[in-house]
Amino acid sequence: MTERHTGDVALEAIDLSRHFTARGEGGFFGAKKQVRAVDRASISLRSGEVLAVVGESGSGKSVLARMLARIVTPTSGEIKIYGESIDLTKRRELSYASEVQLVLQDPFAAVNPVRRVRYAIERPLLLHGTNKADVAAKANEVLESVSLTPPEQYLDRYPHELSGGQLQRINIARGLSVNPGILLADEPISMLDVSVRLGVLNLLRELCDNRHLAIMYITHDIASARYIADETVVMYAGQVVERARQTTVIDAPVHPYTQLLVSSVPNPENLSHQNTSATSTTVSINFNYDGCRFSPRCPHATDLCHTNEPPNVDVDENHSVRCWLAASDEQRRAVTISSRATSPAN
Amino acid sequence: MSSSTRILDVKNFYVAYGYGEDAVQAVTDVSFTLEKGHVLGVAGESGSGKSTLVYGLTRLLRAPGVITGGDVTLRLQSPDGERDFDMLAASDADIRAVRWSHVSIVMQSALNALNPMRKIGKEFDEVLRTHDPKSTKAQRRERSEELLGLVKLAPDRLQRFPHELSGGQRQRVMIAMALALQPELVIMDEPTTALDVVTQREIVSELHDLREKLGFALIFITHDLSLLVELADDIMVMYAGRIVERAPALDLYRAPRHPYTLGLMDSFPPLQGERQVMTGIPGTPPNLKNLPTGCAFHPRCPYAMDRCRTEEPELMSLDNGERLVACWLHDPSSSAAVPVALRHSPHGDQQEQS
Numbered sequence: 001m002t003e004r005h006t007g008d009v010a011l012e013a014i015d016l017s018r019h020f021t022a023r024g025e026g027g028f029f030g031a032k033k034q035v036r037a038v039d040r041a042s043i044s045l046r047s048g049e050v051l052a053v054v055g056e057s058g059s060g061k062s063v064l065a066r067m068l069a070r071i072v073t074p075t076s077g078e079i080k081i082y083g084e085s086i087d088l089t090k091r092r093e094l095s096y097a098s099e100v101q102l103v104l105q106d107p108f109a110a111v112n113p114v115r116r117v118r119y120a121i122e123r124p125l126l127l128h129g130t131n132k133a134d135v136a137a138k139a140n141e142v143l144e145s146v147s148l149t150p151p152e153q154y155l156d157r158y159p160h161e162l163s164g165g166q167l168q169r170i171n172i173a174r175g176l177s178v179n180p181g182i183l184l185a186d187e188p189i190s191m192l193d194v195s196v197r198l199g200v201l202n203l204l205r206e207l208c209d210n211r212h213l214a215i216m217y218i219t220h221d222i223a224s225a226r227y228i229a230d231e232t233v234v235m236y237a238g239q240v241v242e243r244a245r246q247t248t249v250i251d252a253p254v255h256p257y258t259q260l261l262v263s264s265v266p267n268p269e270n271l272s273h274q275n276t277s278a279t280s281t282t283v284s285i286n287f288n289y290d291g292c293r294f295s296p297r298c299p300h301a302t303d304l305c306h307t308n309e310p311p312n313v314d315v316d317e318n319h320s321v322r323c324w325l326a327a328s329d330e331q332r333r334a335v336t337i338s339s340r341a342t343s344p345a346n
Numbered sequence: 347m348s349s350s351t352r353i354l355d356v357k358n359f360y361v362a363y364g365y366g367e368d369a370v371q372a373v374t375d376v377s378f379t380l381e382k383g384h385v386l387g388v389a390g391e392s393g394s395g396k397s398t399l400v401y402g403l404t405r406l407l408r409a410p411g412v413i414t415g416g417d418v419t420l421r422l423q424s425p426d427g428e429r430d431f432d433m434l435a436a437s438d439a440d441i442r443a444v445r446w447s448h449v450s451i452v453m454q455s456a457l458n459a460l461n462p463m464r465k466i467g468k469e470f471d472e473v474l475r476t477h478d479p480k481s482t483k484a485q486r487r488e489r490s491e492e493l494l495g496l497v498k499l500a501p502d503r504l505q506r507f508p509h510e511l512s513g514g515q516r517q518r519v520m521i522a523m524a525l526a527l528q529p530e531l532v533i534m535d536e537p538t539t540a541l542d543v544v545t546q547r548e549i550v551s552e553l554h555d556l557r558e559k560l561g562f563a564l565i566f567i568t569h570d571l572s573l574l575v576e577l578a579d580d581i582m583v584m585y586a587g588r589i590v591e592r593a594p595a596l597d598l599y600r601a602p603r604h605p606y607t608l609g610l611m612d613s614f615p616p617l618q619g620e621r622q623v624m625t626g627i628p629g630t631p632p633n634l635k636n637l638p639t640g641c642a643f644h645p646r647c648p649y650a651m652d653r654c655r656t657e658e659p660e661l662m663s664l665d666n667g668e669r670l671v672a673c674w675l676h677d678p679s680s681s682a683a684v685p686v687a688l689r690h691s692p693h694g695d696q697q698e699q700s
Binding site for chain 1: 392610621627646
């Protein structure tokens with residue numbers, strides 16, 4: 001395995017898409033239609049950094065993580081690991097799995113309820129080529145790395161004997177047991193009790209700093225993204241709509257959707273929250289794939305937004321947004337008059 | 347606070363799951379009152395007894411849940427005056443008459459609360475017909491549409507099945523149904539937990555308007571303290587089945603007195619300011635089958651004293667009676683120095699967290 005340096009790109013998704021076929025109106029006999037769960041999303045995870053992916057349910061963030069873990073095959077696009085392109089038509093190799101690990105949302109569903117914790121920890125070790133003789137010692141070490149001490153106290157217990165927070169630590173430990181360079185965490189704290197959430201978040205941050213792990217932290221909780229992330233990406237309807245380093249996305253959002261998201265979070269420091277002008281979620285599925293996905297809900301939407309997909313615009317070197325509002329006049333002019341004339345298919 | 351504005355009075359309420367030696371005490375010695383038109387927020391983690399409390403109050407508890415003690419008095423408003431109604435002593439028939447028309451409840455999962463085989467309109471029709479059998483179908487339909495309008499849903503939703511609506515729309519339907527008979531008290535158990543923040547914001551601001559318009563009192567249960575600070579007049583924090591603190595919402599937020607409240611607030615990263623490492627609450631939530639002796643929070647409390655390990659603290663009154671706290675730190679007889687983080691005045695500057 002290559003040596004990890006903080007800041008190096010570990011895993012990269014380039015224009016990654018996944019489309020699903022769904023039945024349209026009319027039930028079984030209805031016409032099939034394409035649902036673009038993830039549409040040309042590009043992200044990069046860097047060693048020693050946490051990338052937070054924020055979005056509401058259905059925004060495609062989990063599908064993106066599953067594609068990166070190669071559980072779901074992308075429809076199109078490219079995945080690069082440490083700069084090397086992966087052949088997505090082939091089956092996932094064991095070496096890929098030992099480099100990229102996925103931690104799931106529900107800790108209770110992720111471990112076998114009739115097996116002891118020892119089994120959950122040791123099995124991936126055996127599968128990934130640890131000697132039988134070393135497995136027990138290694139299992140202890142792995143549990144200690146997620147602050148479950150003493151390990152003997154946990155190894156012979158069953159999952160139902162542990163709390164959600166402890167189980168989630170075991171899931172993380174299991175992911176780490178094969179010494180991956182990249183950890184994909186899909187909503188790792190949303191099912192946990194509020195008082196233990198921070199403990200798990202702090203653990204992720206610590207692992208990231210000490211082992212130079214590249215972590216993808218998927219969440220719908222913006223405040224937790226702000227707390228942990230080096231870079232934050234906002235997804236809406238399968239697309240990355242805004243990205244920035246550090247806390248910029250939350251502190252100075254540019255995209256109207258991000259603004260809506262940030263202003264919707266309960267914030268006792270700012271009780272006089274302005275009534276947000278973007279409208280309800282009911283229309284969100286009826287967008288036009290040629291235009292901006294958010295335009296049906298956007299208070300600033302113009303005709304251009306309904307018919308033409310917005311370009312990716314750099315606000316500054318560490319901040320980019322996919323929105324016509326931020327686009328330069330040049331980018332607007334590049335859109336031909338004829339394509340503007342097509343009416344939005346609601 | 348004259349007693350005539352009081353709508354709900356709960357005294358020494360106890361709920362257990364199971365009988366005899368195996369019984370697990372889920373709600374212990376809870377007393378509180380609610381004024382007309384007020385919003386009471388109940389905060390706590392899973393297992394703190396917050397849902398069990400309201401199911402007990404409304405007699406919706408299922409076996410093996412048993413109410414083992416206490417008094418619950420509801421003040422009913424009817425055209426011919428007000429009267430007190432004893433929730434725990436009432437017969438099932440009386441309770442049925444009171445439910446929905448005086449107290450209604452909105453559950454966490456709207457998908458489970460609605461019959462998947464029935465259109466929304468049918469559910470409304472049933473509620474209205476049961477209450478007023480003489481009404482005509484057209485009247486009931488008109489009222490249903492009016493109710494949907496209250497929660498900003500189009501009348502055509504009445505023709506839909508629950509699975510055709512989004513999570514937010516279903517929760518709105520539940521709220522509209524809860525308001526159908528204009529109850530004085532509405533109880534909501536984590537109504538927005540399963541929704542995304544944008545929908546949560548819309549529903550909370552609608553609730554705000556509805557309350558202003560209709561004037562019902564509200565008990566709102568959630569684990570999200572910051573949401574409660576926005577919505578509630580008073581907040582009650584529960585831990586291991588007991589009330590550990592109760593105070594006006596802003597006072598509680600600005601100056602928590604109980605270490606658990608402080609820890610709970612320190613568990614939510616802020617949306618502004620410098621990023622700094624926060625600790626949350628160490629340890630794990632208590633096992634109700636095997637509660638620690640003394641104060642149930644002491645194994646996780648950074649300020650625990652010897653006394654906390656053996657003696658159970660009672661709720662004591664602070665801040666001129668505006669606040670109740672169950673913590674030995676604030677008891678004069680413990681002669682303990684109150685930690686700085688728990689000492690701030692609610693009306694002073696913003697408190698700094700340790």
